[in-house]
Amino acid sequence: MPDRLGAPLSEPLFERLALIGIGLIGSSLAHVSRRKGLARTIVAADASADVRAKVAELGIADHVAETAAAAVEGADLVILCAPVGAMGAIAQEIGPHLAPGAILSDVGSVKASIIAAVAPHLPPSVHFIPAHPVAGTEYSGPESGFSTLFFNRWSILTPLEGADPKAVARLAAFWKTAGANVETMQPAHHDLVLAITSHVPHLIAYNIVGTAADLEEVTESEVMKFSAGGFRDFTRIAASDPIMWRDIFLNNKEAVLEMLGRFTEDLTALQRMIRRGDGQGLSDLFTRTRAIRRGIIEQGQETAAPDFGRRSGDG
Amino acid sequence: MPDRLGAPLSEPLFERLALIGIGLIGSSLAHVSRRKGLARTIVAADASADVRAKVAELGIADHVAETAAAAVEGADLVILCAPVGAMGAIAQEIGPHLAPGAILSDVGSVKASIIAAVAPHLPPSVHFIPAHPVAGTEYSGPESGFSTLFFNRWSILTPLEGADPKAVARLAAFWKTAGANVETMQPAHHDLVLAITSHVPHLIAYNIVGTAADLEEVTESEVMKFSAGGFRDFTRIAASDPIMWRDIFLNNKEAVLEMLGRFTEDLTALQRMIRRGDGQGLSDLFTRTRAIRRGIIEQGQETAAPDFGRRSGDG
Structure with missing residues (x-):
């Protein structure tokens, strides 16, 4: 190195x-x-x-x-x-x-x-x-x-x-x-910023991994096998230390619940777009979100390598 | 190679x-x-x-x-x-x-x-x-x-x-x-399996990136700077091709809405745990989710390297 x-x-x-x-x-x-x-x-x-x-x-x-x-x-x-x-x-x-x-x-x-x-x-x-x-x-x-x-x-x-x-x-x-x-x-602003950049992301990662594990129609083995479709990305932060994260949620309750409320509101709107077949609304959002990643890469906070540069499945 | x-x-x-x-x-x-x-x-x-x-x-x-x-x-x-x-x-x-x-x-x-x-x-x-x-x-x-x-x-x-x-x-x-x-x-089973291992993960990744971009209390610059707390992981799949993903959601509507319903139900339960200060419930879930990642790694579908093995911020 x-x-x-x-x-x-x-x-x-x-x-x-x-x-x-x-x-x-x-x-x-x-x-x-x-x-x-x-x-x-x-x-x-x-x-x-x-x-x-x-x-x-x-x-x-x-x-x-x-x-x-x-x-x-x-x-x-x-x-x-x-x-x-x-x-x-x-x-x-x-x-x-x-x-x-x-x-x-x-x-x-x-x-x-x-x-x-x-x-x-x-x-x-x-x-x-x-x-x-x-x-x-x-x-x-x-x-x-x-x-x-x-x-x-x-x-x-x-x-x-x-x-x-x-x-x-x-x-x-x-x-x-x-x-x-x-x-x-300021401490309060820190707690709000981290709620959206760290705490809520961890919460929804933990949540989707839990949802997938509890399904009856799809086996755990299927979830693992076909996880390269996107799911596996979430399992990384959902493998973080349980006690550390329990304490974070218990101690940043207000900001987490506030940001989670925004997330859920937006997700409900997205759900409605799908139900109504609003292709324009979907592709507008999906286009907008690309710019954020570019900015993060430009700021040196993320790699530009495809798939995080990871190599999995190496034989 | x-x-x-x-x-x-x-x-x-x-x-x-x-x-x-x-x-x-x-x-x-x-x-x-x-x-x-x-x-x-x-x-x-x-x-x-x-x-x-x-x-x-x-x-x-x-x-x-x-x-x-x-x-x-x-x-x-x-x-x-x-x-x-x-x-x-x-x-x-x-x-x-x-x-x-x-x-x-x-x-x-x-x-x-x-x-x-x-x-x-x-x-x-x-x-x-x-x-x-x-x-x-x-x-x-x-x-x-x-x-x-x-x-x-x-x-x-x-x-x-x-x-x-x-x-x-x-x-x-x-x-x-x-x-x-x-x-x-079977085609229908495929569509259900992929809804949870790929489609809903993409949807919530797109969604949280959209939520973060729209906040007034937290600037886009702050979101980018402090994204290493977890958020940046989500930006990867939220940078996927917009037309491809629009079409997926329009064409797997039923299975996506079904799996999204489970996700939201579980998220609401998690939200209540936070509001009520149920530390045991939180750490139980956060412990359970670790096993799934271990399984994915053992199946050769993911790298065991910390942080996906990525190196960002290299000076």
Whole structure:
């Protein structure tokens, strides 16, 4: 692989990075932090003893702590990489142990509810700057991470009112060095944007896979065999981590239901076009949607290779 | 690329293959037919003069005919590769010119309505064996074809009652030599299976891309930038050929509306789980859907590589 991430820093941006929760994102942050020299020391913690053992075995952190509270001692950057629903309890645990002046951030896919759950537990000397890197794969766990996961993806910072601009700039520099583009947004707007670009897409992917699995007229074997007609695309994001996604839907309820309402309204209109045989209406929509993909490809957020460049069925 | 298709045949299966309509599927059939020596002569026809000129320039057929009627003269295998809605008119045009004993097939994504549109125009001496290779990419046109498109994909034959078993076997041998697996099915069952594995997935992909494009609270630029959260996956099939897909929905109305009804019913239940905060219900579904992807990967219909193995955002 060409070195898309560039050379390591001559001086680390942080002395001690504590990663709390080592799944796909946490382990990818460990990889890229080491590769780029982002922190002098990387400490990892995870609620699961199995995961902690795995992280030690993989050697992707300098230390594996038994508890989140122990991990954050003396850290100048702490990033919570646990499922959204676990963030509040972790904040409560680590709050008293955070170093004065430390930056506390997270990678959660929703922002308003995390802020509500985390902020009350923090001492005033800590800079809480929520963040969300819009990057991932359908795999989870500490073995699934890799250092280029964030390359040319967007990391969205949602600093609270009155946040210290220097601390925000330091966190932005961390993400940029990890290869990401950085955008700043209001938490509520983040949650609305992600509802349509991520949460509702996952919901309808999970849903159609469930619908197909439950049919009596079409067997599961037929669904699998003939999935190359389009269905298989949806199974990728419907294979994402169940707990992570449960928490996202429970914690971004309002925006998800709002965007889902729009989706359903539009789908009903489309259904009517089919019932009425409105070919013009159908081809108008189907033509319009092509432009969006072109834009995404031009912005470097998608490959132009046919079929995602995938090669399946290789004999 | 390793030669997954194997060596060419020592003797062609057909003397003269006429391909009517040269888009992604027609041009891929031309490529694989030449590479495998499936027919001694390949004749191409297309309603568009631009496409005919392109096919001549690409040199993927031995002859380019001005009309479908001229193309089928003396052909022992004729395959209609035009949009579903064009099949009836083509059958009417070529009917009187088909050679006695010729096999007429097609590659349309719906079967019952094509049979109804095509069969009345055929002389009794012609073997009409409808087929549908479940394969494709989001690209269309004569430049987009390639010889391995059908490799390890399924081609579904839907022979009519009383079809000549020898003719069916010859067409099955054609598809197997092109790299495909072959399955035989009733036309109505095909249309139901494809409604859930292909047609409804396309419909909801088109729909969510349309919904996202129409939002006022979230800009199109934001949708594109943050599409790596899941949305971009849907834009691939929503970039498919608009006319092809218009015709599919108009010609598989009943099965699509039936499957869409199931999808909407399930989505409403999921919406209620979110509204009521039913975390157990959500994680149960999200866990169940993972198994389907594993099955598809095990069946060789999908890659196990994270994120389809795609590399986007490469700098």
